[in-house]
Amino acid sequence: xxxxxxxxxxxxxxxxxxxxxxxxxxxxxxxxxxxxxxxxxxxxxxxxxxxxxxxxxxxxxxxxxxxxxxxxxxxxxxxxxxxxxxxxxxxxxxxxxxxxxxxxxxxxxx
Amino acid sequence: xxxxxxxxxxxxxxxxxxxxxxxxxxxxxxxxxxxxxxxxxxxxxxxxxxxxxxxxxxxxxxxxxxxxxxxxxxxxxxxxxxxxxxxxxxxxxxxxxxxxxxxxxxxxxxxxxxxxxxxxxxxxxxxxxxx
Numbered sequence: 649x650x651x652x653x654x655x656x657x658x659x660x661x662x663x664x665x666x667x668x669x670x671x672x673x674x675x676x677x678x679x680x681x682x683x684x685x686x687x688x689x690x691x692x693x694x695x696x697x698x699x700x701x702x703x704x705x706x707x708x709x710x711x712x713x714x715x716x717x718x719x720x721x722x723x724x725x726x727x728x729x730x731x732x733x734x735x736x737x738x739x740x741x742x743x744x745x746x747x748x749x750x751x752x753x754x755x756x757x758x
Numbered sequence: 759x760x761x762x763x764x765x766x767x768x769x770x771x772x773x774x775x776x777x778x779x780x781x782x783x784x785x786x787x788x789x790x791x792x793x794x795x796x797x798x799x800x801x802x803x804x805x806x807x808x809x810x811x812x813x814x815x816x817x818x819x820x821x822x823x824x825x826x827x828x829x830x831x832x833x834x835x836x837x838x839x840x841x842x843x844x845x846x847x848x849x850x851x852x853x854x855x856x857x858x859x860x861x862x863x864x865x866x867x868x869x870x871x872x873x874x875x876x877x878x879x880x881x882x883x884x885x886x887x888x889x
Contacts, residue, residue, distance in 0.1 A: 688789075715839040715854045729829050729866060732836040733796075733809050736818045740794055740811050747790050 678755065685752035692745035699738040702727070707738050763812050764788055767795045770810065770877050774799055777881050778806055804830060804888060808877060818857065821880040823888070829866050831887065833875045835859040840869045 655673075663672040696707075703710050703724065713720040714735070724731045767786055774781050778799030785796045792813040799806050804823050811818040822832035841860040842850040859874045 711837075711855065715837060715842070716851075721839070725866060729827070730807060730820065730822050730824070730832065732832075732834045732838075733807065733820045733822075735836050736809060736811050736820060736834075737794065737796075740792060740813070740818075743813070744789055744792060747792075751790065 678758065681755050682752065685748050685755060688748040689745060689752065692741045692748060695741045696738065696745065699734055699741075702734070703731075707742055710738070711735065763793045766812075767793070767810075770795060770808070771797065773877060773881060774806075774808065777801065777885070801884065801888060806884070808880075810877070816857070817874075819875065819877075821875060821877065823884055828864075829862055830864060831884070832862040832866075833859070833872065833880060834862075835874065838869060841871050845871060 660669055663669050663676075666672050699710075700706055705713070714724060714731075728734060767788075771781075771783060771786075774797055778801050781797060781799040783795075783797050785794060787794050792811065794809070794811050796807075796809045798808070801823075804825050807820070807822045807824065809820040818835060820832070820834040820836070822834075823830040835857045837853075837855050838858060838860055839850070839854070841858045842853050842856060845858065846853050859872050860869055861872045862869050
């Protein structure tokens with residue numbers, strides 16, 4: 649896909665100092681995409697780690713025990729009576745992490 | 759996620775600002791294939807907490823009323839063993855990860871299956887209950 653972008657002449661002039669403008673711009677966009685993917689991955693990982701620390705287990709263990717272990721459910725409800733909010737987002741962040749890692753891998757391979 | 763989700767979140771925020779005081783948007787993020795909105799506010803002496811997640815798997819929601827950190831009433835559709843047991847009986851173990859809309863009452867002392875809730879309906883019910 650090709651896109652026409654309007655850029656400041658000054659930026660184009662500066663970019664041209666480093667080689668073919670199109671190549672420089674493509675490289676800059678790729679680096680930007682990689683940086684943003686890494687940022688998203690780090691944010692997701694931080695959230696996941698916080699939930700793991702809060703509940704003392706990983707999500708797979710949590711989601712199984714919350715349904716099968718009455719004592720565990722009671723302990724969790726003492727920590728946070730609205731744990732469902734956390735559980736929803738925990739699952740969300742894990743899936744998001746997988747998606748951003750895939751996106752990063754795709755970008756790195758291009 | 760498409761622009762429709764963005765419009766939906768804007769409508770939820772608008773409604774919350776009409777109904778609640780001290781509305782805080784905790785997070786609003788529309789990502790590659792999923793979207794999340796979390797907000798909270800006050801209604802009199804009650805804390806209202808709203809969280810919605812959209813993905814290809816559908817909508818996950820959590821709408822809760824709390825007072826001094828304790829649940830007054832809440833609606834969500836995260837898998838809940840008590841509702842799954844009621845719905846599927848002995849076969850409930852085969853449905854452990856099934857989303858099931860339900861309601862929790864005071865202190866989460868009881869739980870019952872409901873239809874799927876939306877934020878509009880939640881506010882209507884809360885308005886009736888807390889007035």
